[in-house]
Amino acid sequence: MHRFVIRLLVLLTVILGVNYVTWRWLESLNWSAWWIAVPLVLAETYSLIDVMLFGLTMWRVKERTPPEAPPGMTVDVFITTYNEPLDMVMDTARAAQRIRYPHATWILDDGAREELRELAEAHGIGYLTRSADWADRPRHAKAGNLNNALMLTQGEFMLILDADQVPKPEILDRTLGYFNNRKVCLVQTPQWFVNVPDDDPLGSQAPLFYGPLQQGKDGWNAAFFCGSNAILRREALMQLGLVGYVQEVERNIRAALKGSRSAVRKARRSAQAADPVVGRLLDEVEQATRTARAELQSGRSYSEITYDLRRTVDRAVQELVAADVTALQADLAEISALGLDGEHGHLTPEEVEAAVEQLSSRKWSPLGALESVQAVLDAISVERGDEAQPVMPLATISVTEDMATSMRMHALGWRSVYHHEVLALGLAPEDLKTMLTQRLRWAQGTIQVLLRENPLSKRGMKWTQRLMYFATMWSYLSGFTAVVYIAAPIIYLLFGVLPVNSLSTEFFIRFIPFMLINQVLFAVAGRGAKTWRGQQYSLAMFPTWIKACTTAARNVWFGRPLGFAVTPKVKEGNSRDWHLIRPQLIAMGLLAAAAVIGIARLALGLNEPIGTLVNVAWVVFDLVLLSVLIKAVRYDGFTPEEELVHSEAR
16 A cells, blocks of 8 residues: 555656646746756756656565575675774674674774784684785775675675674574575665764764665665675675676777777878888788777687787887888887886776877877887786786775675676665764765765766666666765755845746646645655655755765866775764855855845835745745754764663664
8 A cells, every 4th residue: 555655646746747847948937037047947857857766766665574594604794994993893893793693703904903903813703904915006995805805705695894883693684584586696784873863963864765765776676785784695796806807808908909900090191101011011910900809709818819919019010120210219209108008017997098099199100000009908917917806896986885886786687685674783973074074975986986887878787777776876966956946046035036937826836736745755755754854964965965076077087086084983073163064054144144135125125025935935944954054063972871872772
């Protein structure tokens, strides 16, 4: 019955929303104020798409009853840590030891702390850290830590826990039964925090996401890995690592062949190419490149393909050097300018793409072209010698490895499960600065995945799975629409400029039903969950979402570093960091001033009564949403009395 009601509300919301937004585009735009009218209707269109994605997610909400865990499964419990307090890590590790189902417990210490090693050994807990192989090589943060552990352990399954996530003894008994289905690679459980008061001033609990949203994604086989409190199948991860390794090597080879072909063709335009010997050598290299491309399609060994092509190019270079050395110095200078040695001895995929771009754009002499082709072929490596581990099962394309990893597993045909039961209790940020750092990293990682492996074009996934991943990524673009939703009422109240032709009856009979049914859908889908804080922060954190989008784009497109910040698990101080919310405070000041001025303009007959009423109500709504940050800045963390009450759950 509940699913039927949700589906009915989804249909009504979509019909009313499409009717409203279509009318807005076709009939109501105030083109004399296009500079605010168009951004506002674009923001409303964004919101409609967001609502439609939410409705699709809710269409197949799945509630599960866990199967009984079969005996005999081998499980490794991984506790990831970098710089968290030792007593916190050990509390989690000792709780992991008490998990009833037979398993091995491992502390994965990326901080390589000797005192933690000694504590682990004293309690009979496994301890793993990076070997010397990782020195001066990409570490990939938490993903690298887990990938390192995967190569040093043997369990069929692994339970991944953050250092603060204390597991309950029954966590494996309640989740391992899902793996009776050989295609299940992931079981994700909720993240729940014990140091959060009932009013949740920092919006740490996520009852809508760890509930209806994940259950809805689960219905479409798209519940994804959230980094902790999850059990994964080793077989799926290792398959993912091997497939990723092969795909990256193939990508490098394809790019190198593309660049080789382009360089040889450009070399044909030079004066030296008229020489019969030079022409013959260029023909041989071009034919060898075509042969290599065909063999790549047929599945021949990558190393054999590149070896044969290199031999052909080497012979051609030797003949050219013997025939004509007059242009050698100039050609070598050109080749050196390309920088085709790679940072670690061979080219990364990004460096290969840059090299190919240069090969395709330069005007080459025959010798310069072949020497450059030779350099690119020498720089690509089947062995990936720049990595401590060539095979990386967990994705390393983002500062949040979890979403990309599960998306890739779904693309390989694996299934996931969301089990809606709190089976581990963690610690949330206790100050605004830490919370903003955490949310920024989550958002940056999600946008990185969107830009590097857009789920809408991801092969292997069903269209519904693609949309489920895209829905989460899409939500982080809301920072840009929030600016419009804040600016629009300010502009009207201060200057009397409406983004619509008029606030007529036709506007209200379309807008109000859509908004009301939308809120009803949200409430019914939430099933009584306290989701108000989430709604507040979706608007109130608009500067964070904008920063996440812009910094992630700069990182992906221009290579600007993001850095990686481990979320502190203890409160860092009691300072009132008002500067952290300066943009929101400015917005609140402008909204309040606009309301006062707008009412004054109404009294002077400069603003219309209906327009003023609507926009003042809009201002009040925005201020209520943004006001959550005032409480967040003033929040002094959990009190000892609250700690005592909640510690009983741990």
